[in-house]
Structures are given as C-alpha cells and as structure tokens.
Amino acid sequence: MYSLTYKRADSVEEARRLFQEASDAAYLAGGHTLLPTMKQRLAAHDVLVDLTRIGSMKGISVEGDRVRIGGGMTHAEVAGSSEVQRAIPSLAALAGSIGDAQVRHRGTLGGSIANDDPAADYPAAALALAATIMTDSREIAADDFFTALYETALEESEIVTGVSFAIPETAGYAKFRNPASRYPMAGVFVARHRDGSVRVAVTGAGNEGVFRWQAAESALAGDFSANALEGLSVDPDLMMGDIHGSAEYRANLVAVMARRALANLGSAEAII
Amino acid sequence: MAQDGIGARVARKEDKRFITGKGRYVDDMRVAGMKHVAFVRSPYAHAKVGGINSEQARNMPGVLAVLTGSELVADGIGNLICGWMVHSKDGTPMNMGAWPALAPEVVRFVGQAVAMVIAETRAEARDAADVVAVEWEELPAITDPAKALGEGVPQLHPEAKGNLIYDWEIGDKAAADKALSEAAHVTRMEIVNNRLVPNAMEPRAALAQYDAAEDHFTLWTTSQNPHVARLVLSAFYNVAPEHKLRVIAPDVGGGFGSKIFIYPEEVACLWAARKTGLAVKWTGDRSEAFLTDAHGRDHVTVAEMAFDANNRITAFKIDTIANFGAYMSLFSSSVPTYLYATLLSGQYDIPTIHCNVRGVYTNTAPVDAYRGAGRPEATYVVERMMETAARELGVAPPELRRTNFIREFPHQTPVIMNYDAGDYEASLSAALSASDYAGFGERKAEAARRGKLRGIGLSCYIEACGIAPSQAVGSLGAGVGLWESAEVRVNPVGTIEVLTGSHSHGQGHETTFAQLVAERLGVPIDNVSIVHGDTDKVQFGMGTYGSRSGAVGMSAISKAIDKVEAKAKKLAAHLLEAAEGDIEIADGEVRVAGTDKKLGWHEVCLAAYTAHNLPEGMEPGLKEGSFYDPANFTFPAGAYVCEVEVDPDTGHTEIIQFVAADDFGRIINPMIVEGQVHGGIAQGVGQAILEGCIYDPESGQLITASYNDYAMPRAHDLPSFKVSTTETICPSNPIGMKGCGEAGAIGTPPAVINAITDAIDNNDLSMPATPEKVWRALRAGATAMRQAAE
Ligand SMILES: Cc1cc2nc3c(=O)[nH]c(=O)nc-3n(C[C@H](O)[C@H](O)[C@H](O)COP(=O)(O)OP(=O)(O)OC[C@H]3O[C@@H](n4cnc5c(N)ncnc54)[C@H](O)[C@@H]3O)c2cc1C
Secondary structure, three states: OOOOEEEEOOOHHHHHHHHHHOOOEEEEOOOOOHHHHHHOOOOOOOEEEEOOOOHHHOOEEEEOOEEEEEOOOEHHHHHHOHHHHHHOHHHHHHHHOOOOHHHHHHOEHHHHHHHOOOOOOHHHHHHHOOOEEEEOOOEEEHHHHEEEOOEEOOOOOOOEEEEEEEOOOEEEEEEEEOOOOOOEEEEEEEEEOOOOOEEEEEEOOEOOOOEEOHHHHHHHHHOOOHHHHOOOOOOHHHEOOEOOEOHHHHHHHHHHHHHHHHHOOOOEEEEO | OOOOOOOOOOOOOOHHHHHOOOOOOHHHOOOOOOEEEEEEEOOOOOEEEEEEEOHHHHOOOOEEEEEEHHHHHHOOOOOOOOOEOOEOOOOOEOOOOOOOOOOOOEEOOOOOEEEEEEEOOHHHHHHHHHHOEEEEEEOOOOOOHHHHOOOOOOOOOOOOHHHEEEEEEEEOHHHHHHHHHOOOEEEEEEEEEOOEOOOOOOOOEEEEEEEOOOOEEEEEEOOOOHHHHHHHHHHOOOOOOHHHEEEEOOOOOOOOOOOOOOOHHHHHHHHHHHHHOOOEEEEOOHHHHHHHOOEEOOEEEEEEEEEOOOOOEEEEEEEEEEEEEOOOOOOHHHOOOOOOHHHOOOOEOOOOEEEEEEEEEOOOOOEOOOOOOOHHHHHHHHHHHHHHHHHHHOOOHHHHHHHHEOOOOOEEOOOOOEEOOOOHHHHHHHHHHHOOHHHHHHHHHHHHHOOOEEEEEEEEEEOOEOOOOHHHHHHOOEOOOOOEEEEEEEOOOOOEEEEEOOOOOOOOHHHHHHHHHHHHHOOOHHHEEEEOOEOOOOOOOOOOOOOOHHHHHHHHHHHHHHHHHHHHHHHHHHHHOOOHHHEEEEOOEEEEOOOOOEEEHHHHHHHHHHOOOOOOOOOOOOEEEEEEOOOOOEOOEEEEEEEEEEOOOOOOEEEEEEEEEEEOEOOOOHHHHHHHHHHHHHHHHHHHHHOOOOEOOOOOOEOOOOOOOOOOOOHHHOOOOEEEEEOOOOOOOOOOEOOOOOHHHHHHHHHHHHHHHHHHOOOOOOOOOOHHHHHHHHHHHHHHHHHHHO
16 A cells, blocks of 8 residues: 555545545545555555544435435445335345455445445445435436446545435345355346336446346336246346356346346345 | 373364464564565566666665665575476486576566565555566466477476476386276376465565674574575575574464475575665565465376276376476475375276376466375376266266275385375275265255255375385485474473474464373473474474374474483482383373382473482483484375255355265374364365466466455355264374375365266366356256257
C-alpha cells in the first residue's frame, strides 16, 4: 500500500466535503474490496474517507411494501435482521451467503452496490427486487444503476446511503460458487412481485455484469416454477469465460441455478 | 508405558505459544539498526536485462542502497546449486544452467529478482523498488513441459540444448517391451500430475546481520534445515565461511518442502548485510510466495501395464516428462527420479519395470520437493492404472490389488527399493470394512433416487521415508549424507535438554521427541525441552523433510539415550553397590531390580555432576551425542477409500466419505499422527479437485497468482475423515517407526479421482477435477454412450 491519509466522517455531508477536498480520494466502507486492491498497489488514493461511523447510513426499516436498508449495514447485520428475514427471507439468506464470516462482518451493502463487481451477490437482488438505490443527492432505479463491469450511475463523489427493496410475493436465490474466490460464478435471483410481474436477475456470469434474463421472466410470468424453464438457456456468447468456467459452462449454470432458485423459494442455496 | 511416553495421546506442548500468538517467527525478529529490503522482480517470463537505472530510487525517502545482480556477481557470490547429480542414460551429467541470486543478464520466470532496495521502512523500500528502471528486452517464453523439449522453441539455458536437463532411465526396457508384447491385457494411460503452489501459512523471510568487528554473520531464516542452509551458503555461495555464519530457523509456519531450499533472497540479504554494513530484513508477501516459492509436481506421463491371463502384472513401463521450471532448485533433480521412479512398484509384486524421465526447463518458477516429493506422482500413476485396469479387466478393484500384493518381506523391487516390512492386506481390509465398501451399491442406488451420481475409489499407496542410508544416496548422486544427529544433555537436577538436527515447522517435535525421552528415562515430558533450529546450539543436522524426523531424528535421540542410560546405570550401580545389569530406570527412579534399593533420577544426575563419588575412570557429567545413519528407507503404506457424489447438472463433486487406513509402524502420539494424516488428506483433496497452478502459455504470466484464482481446500470442502492405523514394526530403526507426514498427500489424489471417474462412468478426467471438467466429462461420456448405442 502507498502512504495515504485516513479521515473519518460523521455525516454524509462531511464525507462528501472531505472527498472533494482531496485530489484522489476514495470512500472506505468495509474495505474488503478497496484495501486488498490498495495493498497490491493496483490502486492508490491520497485520502480515504471512512463512512462506517455515519449514523444515517445505518438501520433497517419496513415501510409499506418496501424494505429500506442503510448503505452502511454489514452483510451480517442484514442476514441477522428479523425484519429482513420476515419481509424478504431470500434477501437475508443471500446476505448470509456472502463470502465468509469475516467478510460478512465488514463488507457493506453500500460498498457492494457501489463497487458493482460482476460476481457480487447483492446486485442480483437489487435488480430482481426492483430496488431503488438512494444516494446523498437522488434516487436511482436499480435497472438504471449498474451500467457496466465495476461501473455504476454514481457521480464521482456520490454516496450510496441506502437501498430500498420491493417486498415480493415470493423470491428465491441460488448460486454456484467459484471454487477459489467463492464469489458466485453464476447466481440467479427470481422474484414474483405483488403486481404479478416476474423478475429474474443473473450475477457472476454475464460478460457485461449483472443482467435481467428476460426470456426467463416471460416464461415464468405464466407458470412460476422450474418446469417453465425447461429447455430455456442463455446465449453463451453473452457469458464470461475464465479459468474457472467457460462461457458455455456458465450458461449451463445460469439455467440450473434459475431452476434451483425456484425450487428454493424463501431461501438461498449455495453450491460449493 | 510411561505416562507421557510412546503411544500416549499427549496435547502438543508447542501449541500454547502458537495459539496465543506468542510464536516467534523470522518477521518477529528485530535487531538494532535493522533496515528493510524489497526486491525488484521481473514482470516478464523471459527477458534480457539491459541497464538498470536506480537514480530515482536512490533519491526516494528513506532509501539507503540499491544493489543489482552485476554487483553481486562481481563480488564473487556463487550461483545457486542443485545438490543432487543425476546422469542421463548415456552417462552425461545433468545440464545445469547458471542461477545467480540476482539476475544480471537474463530473467527466466516472472518474479525473478534482479535488484534489491534497502530502506528505513518496508513501505519505503517497496516504493523505491517500484521506480527502479530496468531496460527489459522481452524474449519469447515457453511454459508447457512437453512442448519445451526440442529445438524450434524458446531456449532457456545455453547449457541445456532443447531445454533438456537429463534423459534418465531405470529398469530393464527390453524386458518391459517384451512382456508388453506378450501380455494378455495391456492398460495404457496418459496421466498429468498437476502443478501445485505450496502455500505454507508463513511466507518466506530472511534477516541478515553482519558484525564487522568479529567478521561474523547471523541469518534468521524460514528454513526446514538451517545446517544445510549454512553449509550451502558457505561452501557454494561464498557469502560467509561456515564457522563465521550462524543460521537460525526459529518458529517456522509450515514448509511442505518449499523451505528446504536456499533461495536467492537469503543469499542476497547476507551479501547485502556485509556490503552495506546494515542489518537487513526481507519478508515476502503472498504474491511473492506464489511467484517464487518452489512449486511442486508438474509431470506428463504415459504408462503401460501388462497383465497375464491370471490378472498378474508382468511389466510396467512409464515415460515421464518432468517440468523443472526455469532453474534447477536444490534437490529438484532427485524428485522425479530417485524419489519417484523407485516407488513405481507400488504395493505390488512386479517382475519388470522400466521408467524413463526427461527433465525440462520452462519459463516458470523452479519446481522441487513438495509434500510427498515424487511419491505422490508415483502413487497417482500406479493407483490410477490399477483402478483403470480393474475396470478394463472386469475385476473388482480390491481383488486386482490383492492378486498382485507383495506378501513376503523383505521384498526387492526391480527399481532399487527393498521393502523391509508391511502387511498390505491388513490395511486394505481395514479400509474396506471402515468404508463399508461392500454396501456401496445400496448407497449408489439411494443417491440416484436423489438425482446424484455416487462413486467409490480406492488407492493402495506405498511411500519411502527417512531417505537413507548415506552411502546409498551418495552413490545415487546426493551431495549430502542423510543421517541425523542428537545430543541429550541431562542437567544436574535431572531435567533434560535434547538438541536435535531435525527442525519442527508444524510437526510437533517438541512433544513427540519429549515423549521418547519420557518413555526411556522415566521423567515427565515437562522436564524435557527440545532445542532445534540454531546452528550455534546444535552442532549439525540434516533438517526435516521426507517424513524423516521420526525415523531418523528420533532414532539418533534414541541412540544418544542409550549412552546416557548406560552411564547413569553404571553410576547408580556404583552408588547402590549393585551390579550394572540389575539397574532399571523408571518413574523418576533408578532402582535395583527386585529390591527396595533405589535413588531418585535427580540424585543420580546430581552425583554425575558433583563427581564426588564416581566409578573408577568415569568422567563427570551426563551428556551424550549420537550420529545415526539408518540402514534403509522406511516404507509406510496404506489403503484409502474415497466416496463422492457428483451433481450431474453442475459437475460439482462432494466428498461424502474418506477412509484412511495407514501403517506407520510404531506410533509415538496418535493425536499428532491423526493431525498429519488429516492435513495430508486435505492437501491431497486440494490437488485432486481444487488446486492447479496455471501459467499463460504465451506470456508466461502466472494466472493463479492469488487466492482469488488458486483454489485452496477449506474445511467446507472436506468430510470428517475416518482414519485408523494398522501396525507392522519397522525393522530398520531402533524405534520401529516409519513416518506419517506425507502419506495423506500421497495416497489421496488417486482415491478421489478413482471415485469421481467411477461416479461419472468416464475415466478421462484430469486433476484438478474442477466442476466444469467433471461436467464436460459427464457429457462426453454420455455422448460416447449414445454413439455406441446408435
Ligand atoms: C475474501 C472475500 C470474499 C468475498 N466474497 C464475496 C461474495 O461471495 N459475494 C459478494 O457479493 N461479495 C463478496 N466479497 C465482497 C464483500 O462482501 C464486499 O461487499 C465488498 O468488499 C464491498 O463492500 P465493502 O463495504 O467492503 O466496500 P469497500 O471495499 O470499502 O469499498 C468498495 C468500493 O466502493 C466504494 N464505496 C464503498 N461504500 C460506498 C458508498 N456507501 N457509497 C459510494 N461508494 C462506496 C469504495 O470507495 C470502493 O471504491 C468478498 C470479499 C472478500 C475480501
């Protein structure tokens, strides 16, 4: 790691000010993506602005048909929240399936969403649960938020303060882990919403990051069960390929994980 | 049995300091005025080193010096050596390319060091290393060992034409060919043994200090064998004379073989300490470990096994290409030859064996011994062949093994080894019953109802530990003897210090060695301390690798105890006015057998030191030493059964059950043995389904250079193991023990792959059997079956 200055903000406003005062700042949340990158000297920032003590980014509340989770909430806090478990059990289970215990106690919802790792779990839930990403200056629909690999609609100094998820009628998540990193190689979140609409979001597999699998959504609109997906597959040309899994294999995993998610509504299944 | 003696399940004495964070590793060491080192490493797999401009680096904050390869060579520092001479079958010596500790002219693998920066802090050293400007001229690289052999490809060393290090053989080729041509059945396979990164928990580190007034050097280093390090550093690398160099290997956090070797960083730090007059420390990070620790395995093999009409093996012929990486590491030449081909008889009575091995240079990190060193590669070939042959012959896999087991000992194999003792039927029966092998069919059917493919696989391994005797290994080309030394110092109060040339870096010597002393001299193990890892304390030793510390290191202690015991008895007989032959030592007492005449152990010890009343001619004191050179290797063996379930939709393999039945001879501490077996199985499962070191074939970049891409086994990947032991006493050493440190890593991979290939009904599967490979093999198998049906 290169030498840097660490600053801790007590409010979102202070954080944004500290960020803008520095020449090349970064926000620090759980640090579980940022710090390894900096230790390997793949990134260098002169200032880190720590967001983890900002009270307004904490908390979970159920308001009508939505669950609002603060951007500073750790994965363990979300997984352990009885509100989330009651309202969207598959979301709590997804949070509880991220990384390992250490990661879950440091990594945050805001950090995960802002980072938009193509293999992260939360983006799949955000798309499938028609989430709204709340920042310190505006609200952005999840459909417009994840723009490319590691890229989002956030402005340079904008802060994710929270995410509001629609409470579905039913939803499920299934993923196949990368044996080395244990991030998903293919994760599929399926949800049927109260208005009857169906959303299917895929993470870990697409070569442009998280995406909605529209063909599956249409197939499931009539029959929300694994049977409806029989014979349906994603185009391998649109999948990522690497040493852990070719595009063709990932395409297979997407179809299999979608069926498993439907077989495990109300929970999250992780293979490996 | 003494309370904490041989066979007792004693908790490890060393664990208190490890578990409470009080271990003292090289990176914990601080000396006055200590500075920090960062190395400038090659980003290319193959390149010429042009000029090195370090001006900017020298002007960075905290920077004290920047040293380069040409300065190191100019100062007469010797090239790194390979200490085992292997000759090609035409009699020519192996072709060894020069390996300077800092490369002055050419780099041959990504991560090879060309320069070092010394600065006040570690961070400053790294910042400066980043800006050392090296003019690289990139050269084409080659990483695939089979493709590297020959002329029309990038050449690494002028000394090795066609990148060939040696073309070595053992056994009778004509006889093997004849038997193959006359065979009732021949099983033929192409087998790849995947390359592994060792991944010891503690990365390598070195702290070098030079005392100009005394012209004396001290090196703290992460070594499995500090005396060998001192010998090689002084005799070959010319950094310091042996009597002026103290090497200390304090607590070391795992090695698995990778810390046997003396690495460029240790040489460079010692050289730099003298050149600059500064004490300098380097602590590698995980990335440096991936790039520069000696890797393991990496064989490409074609094997043919001939059977007669009664399913008895008549010949075994093996052709192996072994990847050495860019340089010949310290013991690299012996691993794919004398530690590999000599075990190709397995547990079987095979009249004819021929093995040809070609060693080859590639633009990858050097390859050397890694947990098992040659024996996992041999076992994988033998046991994949046996399981495959059984399937082809339509015989139950245990039966084919039984048909061919060696049943009489000693047994001379056609490949040097003379097995002294064993009972392969006993371990096989134990494993089959512990795994309920007979009931597998029902479990397979039940799994099928759940949509899972269940498979079972067997592996009957043999290995050789305690590599010996010195004269024999010398005649095979070893540059060192393979004995061990020990000194047993009894203090005037009766407590005991044992100085050993073995080195513990996770094995638990402080406990097991003390148990031997407790057993023999009747003292509690808390009254025994084990001293190791410091060349100023222990006179000489060969260190720890090849599961040698029990069979060889403890045997040396046992021999020294013999002498202590004899002297103590003689003294006690004198004091008690009894015959020497009537004295017995037990439970803290020295007694005249059958009487109530006795002295406390501490009283005898004190009498030896007060020397007021010694027998005629006896010297004062109670301290004895021994150098023990074993008569033979030891031959641990066992049978492993692995049971898996494969998810046909994803190719994911779950290991449902793993049974190990090992014969390690006499066991000192069953809990420590189980720990060794558990760790070995975990690494074996790692090799079988998870771990695979991948270099980009064009650029030579290491793709699996972090845990993001290199999959390590975790508890989650493993079932609770069922381990047990059978016991045939080893006749070749005084304790009767064989060694257990590597068995798990040796026996496991073929059991796992045999199980998966059984589950998916397709034998064409290589390690690591990743989910995608298994999924593809399943689909290929299904296609083949469809085509056969059509
Ligand atoms: C070993 C390991 C395993 C993991 N496994 C998984 C896994 O299986 N699945 C998974 O989804 N994730 C996994 N992760 C990632 C982890 O769960 C975190 O989600 C991730 O590191 C990002 O969250 P963070 O709070 O640590 O963010 P940080 O690392 O602190 O920040 C990440 C990026 O987001 C920016 N940022 C952070 N917070 C905000 C904010 N509120 N507003 C705007 N920008 C912000 C930072 O500036 C930085 O650029 C793993 C991480 C590790 C180290």
